[in-house]
Amino acid sequence: MQLPVSQAVRLIHIGLVCRSMDETRPKLEALLGVRWAGGEPDPWDLVVFGERRQFDMRIAHGHAAPTHYELIEAVADTPWQLDGEVALHHLCFYSPSSVETCLQLEAQGYHRVLGTSGDKFGYFKDPSGLLIEIIDDGLLGYLDGFYAISKVAQQAAAEEGHV
Numbered sequence: 001m002q003l004p005v006s007q008a009v010r011l012i013h014i015g016l017v018c019r020s021m022d023e024t025r026p027k028l029e030a031l032l033g034v035r036w037a038g039g040e041p042d043p044w045d046l047v048v049f050g051e052r053r054q055f056d057m058r059i060a061h062g063h064a065a066p067t068h069y070e071l072i073e074a075v076a077d078t079p080w081q082l083d084g085e086v087a088l089h090h091l092c093f094y095s096p097s098s099v100e101t102c103l104q105l106e107a108q109g110y111h112r113v114l115g116t117s118g119d120k121f122g123y124f125k126d127p128s129g130l131l132i133e134i135i136d137d138g139l140l141g142y143l144d145g146f147y148a149i150s151k152v153a154q155q156a157a158a159e160e161g162h163v
Contacts, residue, residue, distance in 0.1 A: 003132065005104045007097040012135065012143065013061070013068035015090035017082045021058045021073040024086050034062035034069055035153030037146040047116050048078050061146035063154060068147050079113050079123050079131060090123065090131035098136035105134070 003009055018024035021039050028034065039060035046053060057080070058073035072089065074082035080089070095101040098120045105124045106112055110132065115122030120136040135143070 003093060003101070003105070004108055005095070005101045007095045007101045007104075009093040009095045009101060009134075012092040012094045012140065013070045014088065015070045015072065015092055015131075015133065016086055017072050017074050017080050017089040018086040019074055019082055019084070021060065021071065025060060025071065028062075028069075028071065028086070032062070032064050032069065033154070034064040035150050035157055036060040036062045036071065037149035037153070039071070046114060047119075049113055050116075053078075061143060061150060063147045063150040065154075068143070070143075090133050092133040092135060094135050094140050096137065098134050102134050105132070 016028070018028075025036050025039065029036065037060065039058050041056045041058055044055060044057045055075055055078070057075060060071045062069045062071070070092065072080050074080055093101075099118065102112075102115075102119060102122055102124075103117070106117060110124040110126055113123045113125055113131070114133075121134055121139055124132045124134070126132055
């Protein structure tokens with residue numbers, strides 16, 4: 001997928017939303033051959049659909065070469081709500097010029113559903129309905145820490161013959 005922006009961007013992860021982290025993690029672990037890092041409840045303070053809200057989120061990150069995954073437990077009345085058990089949710093892109101990338105997406109009619117104009121990261125709904133996440137250097141570093149933990153667990157499982 002090529003985003004219609006002038007900055008170089010690269011795909012970082014495929015985001016999935018699930019009804020139950022505890023039930024879905026083992027299923028996806030077996031299906032994708034991934035070992036998850038994170039997933040504990042964590043309080044977040046975010047601007048969602050233009051309104052500042054606070055709620056707990058459960059997010060796990062995994063790596064199965066060459067793909068990174070993010071698994072988020074559903075939260076009602078947010079971009080992370082869900083009708084089924086698990087679904088493709090978003091594609092996450094990194095941009096070294098993330099503020100400019102976000103502003104270009106807004107100018108082209110992508111609807112911002114997370115964050116406010118001028119933020120250095122956020123979620124945008126593209127014209128087809130797909131959610132696109134844009135992240136900056138800080139969030140990329142944060143995610144890379146989880147991916148490193150997942151890679152180590154993946155390698156250990158492979159060496160033990162579990163993958």
